[in-house]
Amino acid sequence: MEKSIIDECIKETENAETEVAVLKKKLENLQVAITNHSPEIVDPEVTKLLTENTKLKHRLTILNRAIMAESSKQLNSTKKGPESILKTLHHLFSVAIQTACPDITDPPIDIALSGANIKFGDYQCNSSMPLANRYKQLGKKVIPKDLSNKIIANVPPHPLISKFEVAGPGFINIFLNKDYVIQSLSSIIEEGVKPPVLEKKMKVLIDFSAPNIAKEMHVGHLRSTIIGDSIARLLEYLGYDVLRINHLGDWGTQFGMLIAHLQDKFPDYLLKSPPISDLQAFYKESKKRFDEDEEFKKKAYASVVKLQSFDPDHVKAWELICDVSRQNFQKIYDRLDIKIIERGESFYQTRMEKIVKELSANGYLEDDEGRKVMWGDSGSIPLTVVKSDGGFTYDTSDMAAIKQRLEEEKADWIIYVTDAGQATHFQIIFACAKKVGILNPQIHRVDHVGFGVVLGEDKKKFKTRSGDTIRLLDLLDEGLKRSLETLQEKQRDKVLTPEELKNAQESVAYGCIKYADLSHNRNHEYVFSFDKMLEDKGNTAVYLLYAYTRIKSIAKNANLTPDKIKNLAKTHKVSLEHEKEWKLGKVLIRFPDVLLKIVEDLCMHHLCEYVYEIATTFSEFYDSCYCIEKDSSGDVVKINEGRILLTEAAALTMERCFDILGLKPISKM
Secondary structure, eight states: OHHHHHHHHHHHHHHHHHHHHHHHHHHHHHHHHHHHSOTTOOOHHHHHHHHHHHHHHHHHHHHHHHHHHHHHHHHHHHOOSOOOHHHHHHHHHHHHHHHHOTTSSSOOOOEEEOOSOGGGOSEEEOOHHHHHHHHHHTTOOOOHHHHHHHHHHTSOOOTTEEEEEEETTTEEEEEEOHHHHHHHHHHHHHHOOOOOOOSOOOEEEEEOOOOBTTSOOBGGGHHHHHHHHHHHHHHHHTTOEEEEEEOOBOOSHHHHHHHHHHHHHOTTTTTSOOOOOOHHHHHHHHHHHHHHOHHHHHHHHHHHHHHHTTOHHHHHHHHHHHHHHHHHHHHHHHHTTOOOEEOOGGGGHHHHHHHHHHHHHTTOOEEETTEEEEOSSTTSOOEEEEOTTSOOOHHHHHHHHHHIIIIISOOSEEEEEEEGGGHHHHHHHHHHHHHTTSOOTTTOEEEEEEEOOEEOTTSSBOBOTTSOBOBHHHHHHHHHHHHHHHHHHTTGGGTSOHHHHHHHHHHHHHHHHHHHHHTSOTTSOEEOOHHHHTOSSSSSHHHHHHHHHHHHHHHHHTTOOHHHHHHHHHHSOOOOOSHHHHHHHHHHTTHHHHHHHHHHHOOTHHHHHHHHHHHHHHHHHHHHSOSEEEOTTSOEEEEOHHHHHHHHHHHHHHHHHHHHHTOOOOSOO
16 A cells, blocks of 8 residues: 555656646747847737746646645655755755746755854755856846745745744755654664665775785884774765775786795695795795796796696695695784685686687787787876787786676666776776676666875884884784773773773773874875874764763663663653753754765765764763753752653764774773
């Protein structure tokens, strides 16, 4: 039954929209007819046209309202999550502006948050001034304030909005309805923090982390791993079908070198597993031989050929080396709570052979001094698809990978998370994939999520004192050491059990490393400083984790469990009477808009700024509004239930933000 009602609503809306289009066209024709008559001539035809013109405008207004009403019915009948305030306002004002200004095609719809001063409302529509300019271009003088009043008169009623006010040259101040905000916050307490409803749920493949076999993960892998995981967490929460891919460097010339060295050093490797736990040292030994010994170099190249021909002994040696690396990588992923599926370059070997044949057969490859190259856009750098020695390159594997991901995996959206230096490479990959028909921009979305490098406190590339790249394992160990020292300085070791102290140590250590990365705009470099990231003031993980623990302690002090608070929400309203309560409530219901913004630009610092805003706004509220009153002996004498509910909504929203960012809050700290 519900499905048929929704279908009927959609059909009615479509019919109404069709009629609007017809009426608009007719109106345009009438306008032309009126204009063509001399102003001095007033005959029955002109009078008739003018009358019909007025009727059509009135009819257009009614139909636009009908469309809005049907859209609202459809939205409410299918709604399973919180509304985006910005999207709702944009929709309402789009209808109003099109009705008020039918002669403006594609009118500007500018909706924004208001400033801190509550007298200017909660949101603003700033469309009237640019609309007046559009009329000026058409030779009509229109006063922006008059336009604003006309727009307000045509905004369809909605429970989100309390009232409007026109201010200044024509700004429309929008005031939210407190009952709507109370209902939204009550929903958070009773049902949890639900994601906003999306029109389309896509299959998303995220390529991130991507270390190289036989090399240890270092600080250069930190940002890709943390940013990629957080984007994956966000899209999973929003209901996308997410595939997390670790595109390991597990194929190529260096493996011939490693296998040849393994065969020489451990000739019985097929029968007895060789002790090569220190792959870094093993790699350096083989590289030294490769650079200095011509005979060894020839053997290494021969080993590459045998490996790529899938010779069983060489494949076995390769698997042994990969397994040791895998175990080392997994230790880091476990500590950072990263889930990822390995699919290295080796996975694409046969697919690389196939795509080279396809590109060659279809005339996309050109000879360039022995190489086979492919051009994307004119003037760009070409892809080297086949080297002069017949070998494949990163370009080859990336072309094979994007084809496999779009055609075999049926991904709708691919996200590559690498340093900004690879931006040009991926632009060319995307251009070439479009050129050959693998990538269709009409149905596929592809993004390169680039990021700046990590700097040391000297503002140079983050390295050890000896100039070596910092191992990620060492960085995590240092984080644990520093976080324990911080907790001990605050004498938390005296009030926490050993297990609680360990949980707090790990929460702070890994949380501060992740948050320091994510809180910076990914497009910029950032300075890695344990001292700054472990501060308990400002926009740091430590401050936020402490703030969350403090918020959770309020309900505990009132002897209210989460279940009791849920029951409380059925009999009491969230309190929003005080200006600080109202300010906090409005911040909390912006959560869907923050997430939708990140879906557009994939910049996680928006969420960090938002959760910090919750914490600081909560602090303002808590300083001004009591939640619990105690007597001189410390006994609770009065509880403000409405404010307890507000604190619970804040805590639940912060929890969800932490989960998306990969932070683990704890109850005691």
